[in-house]
Amino acid sequence: MIANEVAYNGKVEGDVIVTKADAVINWIRKHSVWPMPMGLACCAIELMASAASRYDISRFGMEVMRFSPRQSDCMIVAGTVTYKMAEVVRRIYDQMGDPKWVVAMGACASTGGMYRSYAVMQGVDNIVPVDVYVSGCPPRPEALLDAMMKLQDKIGKESSVKALTKSASAVSS
């Protein structure tokens, strides 16, 4: 059996599930990703399109877009990050509760894209750690959906218990 899957076989174990803590935590986390749409520019419209009728992001359990950073755990940076906006993006990232992930949607958020100019930060990874980069200017909604599934895969492979105990010991010490 793959270590990251939740093991359940009702015939053998009855109503008891035996599995790894990591697998359970990750399983819960990856199926309840609440995105925070950091809609900055053109990509935000494609982000809206992926939430709207044709692409319907709720098929993957991520339709609960929350504009409050306190309620969300995945920031989708959709659009050009300018230097003036950079501090705001970082402050909002800081306000999100752990664990949190960041998706850089589109060329601008990933690398500055076609805006090589004095006002544009050349990639949002200068200020926040990015988990998934999506190419395209703007990426199609399918690309965003794919990125979100990649993020789910990534969440599934994390060692969550270690991270939990680590942060707990950091707090106590």
Place this chain on the structure above:
Amino acid sequence: MIDQDFIDELLVKHEYLSLVSHEDCLTLSCNRDHWLNFASYLSLEETFDLLVDLTAIDHGEDAEVRFSVVCHYYSRVHHDYIRVHVECASNENPEILSISSVYPSADWHERETFDMFGIRFTNHPNMKRILMWDEYPYFPLRKEFPLAGIDTPLPAPDVVEVTDASVEPAPMMGGPFVSSGSGPMSDSEPRAKDESWTEKSEKPV
């Protein structure tokens, strides 16, 4: 459309105006001491009640008069624009009267022009930057300012502390390749117009 009679009458009434050759709409050059008067004349006594645009041109560091302000008025009666050029007083600290008292829409346009060119509009109610942040030290649309930008600290010290980020010049090595369009082929071959520096090589002095 604006006809010749209208232009003649305008030039007779206001001797501080002069006609500039134009392709599309009536273009006038106005003396800077009278430009506020002319704006209120256009608004109150003529039908040019819409100030559609106000901006500036940097004629380059070597130009005799470096900065001139350009604005466009639209008349709903003539269905036409008037373009007015005004030269700014000083090349180092360019200044000109604000027309936001006559046209409230000029308020933001003037702030933007100040932000981009450093032209101060006297008597403006709120003369500060509008697009860049307040502490930004340069005027980006001046000709000597490189497209890539210049090293500057980020405005938020707390974010800088955590991320160590700052305003850095953008790498231009893959930038748009443009030809100057004149001279021998070896000089005019297309290259990044703003070829100052890249991520890997230092800025040439």
Place this chain on the structure above:
Amino acid sequence: MSPTTTKEISIGDVAAREAAGINQMDGEDRMALNVGPSHPTTHGVLRLILELNGDLIEKCEPVLGYLHRGDEKIAENMTYNQFVPYTDRLDYLSPLANNVAYAISVEKLTGLELPERCQAIRVLVCELARISSHLLGMGVFGMDAGAWTPFMYTFTEREKLYTLFEELTGARFTTSYTRIGGVARDIPEGWLDRVSKFCDELPFATDEVEKLLTRNRIFLDRTEGIGQITKEDALAYGLTGPNLRASGIDLDLRKDKPYSGYEKYDFDVPIGTRGDCYDRYLVRIEEVRQSIRIIKQVIADFPSGAWYAEDAKKIFAPPKEKILSSMEELIQNFMIVTEGPQIPSGEVYFEAENPKGALGFYIVSKGGGVPYRMKIRAPSFCNLSILEKLVPGHQLSDITVILGSLDFVMGECDR
């Protein structure tokens, strides 16, 4: 707290508020509230610093520039054709209309006359862009007022439009369709039929949205009489487009200064009477119907012939199949790609009636393939400048509706 604030006052009733003397309160009860730049109702990255007196807004200071990307500086550093993709990203709800406005302004400098077919294509895509922009504007406006369903309906129609755009330009969203002196390619076979099919079906969707919103009591209560802009204010602050027309001023550049052959088509310009949020919504929904009318006329009499200016050898690169088969065209293409289209020196200002208002380009050329200075007159920038005057006196919850009804895009506001 002074006792006056505890009085119950109905929403939007300015007279009652003044009678209760709420507008003349002391400074001590005021609260500063920051809205944005990341806020669901600011449609991008607008930031408002409000001064509140209870729920009443006393002062509003908009802060812009969170999406300032330096488009004008970039334009000075590249050839005219290289800048076309950047115009997509100005008003990113109607890229096709931006492309057309930009191309026409540069063509005005060269004095180029375009063949009829090219003009008709441009009118067609401009109107499709208008529909797409207004559909989103209405859907999001409904969402701002608390109605989620119209957004879903309008987005379904927008997806159909995206399919049409993709077939025409190769991209759903950022189209970059025009070139100086023409368009990127001719329309594909059978595309016009699909457009007219779309135009036949669209009224059902807009009717549906109207059923949900136009006579909806909650929607009416939240929008009627809110955010009223007088004729004088609208002109003084340089408003254009549907926002200006909702205030009762008959200014539509498609009628007043026709470009690209708009004078050939018959359409009405909807005008509002009160200039409130509700009127702005009504004007938009009527403009969608008028756009359908224009599109039907264009399709009914679609000209044949060339779709680019064939005699403009130094401006428009020839079609691909000619480049690959003929030496002369190959050289012509090489020169245009490397040196840019050769534009004579001069200055030009051109405004097009875009979905958001008059999008203007002021271009100063000193000859050659690169502009010396390009100023983009963004309608959203001017439309937003009225906020300082408009917002004070409203309740905090009216902010969402006022911003939604102004229908702005920060991409072109900050450039």
